[in-house]
Amino acid sequence: MFFKQFFDQKLSQTSYMVACQKTKEAIIIDPKRVLDEYAEVAQSEGFTITSATETHIHADFASGLRDSGRRFNARLLVSGEGDETWQYRHMPEDTQYLKDGDVFAVGNVELEVIHTPGHTPESISFVLTDRGAGSDEPMGMFTGDFLFVGDIGRPDLLEATVNTEGATREGAVAMFDSLKKLNDYPDFMQIWPGHGAGSACGRSLGAVPLSTLGYERRNNWAFKFEDKETFVKELTRDQPEPPNYFARMKKVNRDGLSEFSIKEVAVHSPDELSNQIFDLRNKEDFRKGFRNGAINVPYDSKFLQFVGWYIDYDMPMTVFANPEDSTRLQKDLASIGFDNLQLIVPIEESDKYYDDTYDNLSPEQLVQGHQNKNILDVRSTSEYKTGSLGNSHHIHFGQLDKHDLPFNREETIYVHCQSGIRSAIALSILKRLGYKNAINIEKGYKGIKEAMQ
Structure with missing residues (x-):
């Protein structure tokens, strides 16, 4: 068996290729939209990409599933679970819709489908057994956004991005039950997740690219809860704000995108x-x-x-x-x-x-008489809750154009994030909105705390 993990650092997204070295057939799992890497690996190894699948309808990146069918003439296998609202649309006629307990093969590599809702209703995972090596034991599980290293998938994206009322609690309850399904599997089974640290699909994902089920049972917070209501409360608190494009991705990955190609710009x-x-x-x-x-x-x-x-x-x-x-x-x-x-x-x-500029201010200068200054904190809600200046106003840097600011456009506004990166982006938004006297605070809240000591 051949196994390769592809990690896209810009998206903190992980996809996979598995192949049978005897039959030279390969499958790609959770492919990103730009398929060049998969094609290059398949060519160098002498494989034919015969199948493509994914664990769920993604919200954080554009799927390469349909383009895999177009470019490689691969059969497409997708989840047939979930309700009618979030099932795949406009798929090729020969698409195979997968249900809990289904088994399919890529050469002598066997993949069993486990319905693992929670992150989304249609989410599935794939348990891999290398029959070609003579094994009857599962080697590992492709968990998508169900189980990560150190965390599990957030259940609130349908409600937070596409306004599906009540989906957060339903997802959290389903996630509790999905985790119980793992009781049937051995500690040695590897866990191959769909994301790593930096992804907004969970709260505190680990940077290690893979794990084992036994390690997660001992170290992942999600396995520490036996009471469902306590688990639901913990899972649904302090999830990061989802970027605005997530709503778009859910819909286009459900409905389909045109084939990607490079053009002359x-x-x-x-x-x-x-x-x-x-x-x-x-x-x-x-x-x-x-x-x-x-x-x-x-x-x-x-x-x-x-x-x-x-x-x-x-x-x-x-x-x-x-x-x-x-x-x-x-x-x-x-x-x-x-x-x-x-x-x-x-x-x-x-x-x-060029027709504009803005100024930076040191945190040492800000803290002098800061109680009488207009301070805008553009960090995430969870960051803001861990500590803030008492007189600051909080609006997430990605939502400035969706809220009324509590300042008039002629006032001087002092803007900070955690380290000074997001506040610089915020300054360009504020300038566009007509706030002429917005000033960026260097080093952000970290610098402010140090300056106040």
């Missing part, structure tokens, strides 16, 4: 700019001069975690960026379902549009 600096505008420079260069209205999301390893809060999926995009990044940028945006990058303005030509 225009590169020039026209007299007038239109559409939604993102400035991909670092925060220090941005603050010294920028086009008011542009959102500053630096093009780094956290780009996708941040840009998904602000993308308008119904509007073309213009970016200030390096034209050499066009292909990579298209692939990154495609991974969260956006295919309408229209114009790249080269960074070296961007200064012709």
